[in-house]
Amino acid sequence: QKEVEQDPGPLSVPEGAIVSLNCTYSNSAFQYFMWYRQYSRKGPELLMYTYSSGNKEDGRFTAQVDKSSKYISLFIRDSQPSDSATYLCAMEGVYNQGGKLIFGQGTELSVKP
Amino acid sequence: GAGVSQSPSNKVTEKGKDVELRCDPISGHTALYWYRQSLGQGLEFLIYFQGNSAPDKSGLPSDRFSAERTGGSVSTLTIQRTQQEDSAVYLCASSSGQGDTGELFFGEGSRLTVL
Secondary structure, eight states, X not given: OOSEEEOOOOEEEETTOOEEEEEEEOOTTOOEEEEXXXXXXXXXXXXXXXXXXXXXXXXXXXXXXETTTTEEEEEESSOOGGGOEEEEEEEESSTTSTTOOEEOOOEEEEEEO | OOSOEEEOSEXXXXXXXXXXXXXXXXXXXXXXXXXXXXXXXXXXXXXXXXXXXXOBOTTOOSTTEXXXXXXXXXXXXXXXXXXXXXXXXXXXXXXXXSSOOSOOEEOOOXXXXXX
16 A cells, blocks of 8 residues: 555546545654646646645645545635646655655646636 | 756666766755656655765665765766666756755656666
């Protein structure tokens, strides 16, 4: 079993839809949770970062962490074609300990106009 | 440039040959990472350099893989006697190594194809 599980998709939605992306994990030591976005043939870029449980909102994006269930989510409201990319969840156990992130497989999202 | 630079962007090689992949991190970033991304897979950690500390090599898949970082800046990932399963995109990332967590800045990767 992988430490971090993520449905690879692909996920196709119409423009304006609400998108829900999820990851589950097995290591209870994880405390820092991130979402990276990766456009085709580009490197990943940090989208959202959350510490421990709770919600964090940034514009159309909301990240949720439920440590009791070992489950994290990324919601995208009013999705746009420019949101079409692969979304990777990533986790780290100890603050500032090398950035040795454990990544999920990535979910490929396509937003159709 | 302002970002992480990797070269070559594409490399096709024959099985058994050695390859070198280069990474030039963001100026001033003390931490440097190599990850591997195979088709349909997430990013697999390979190795991490932080300042003058001994590198964390725990993710290297075999002794055919090695990496060095000269002068605390440019890094080279070397794969000896390449195998077809080494075909992947090799991503380099850097970070300031201070305070931030999770903010890795990635290059565009070196796409390796082993025939």
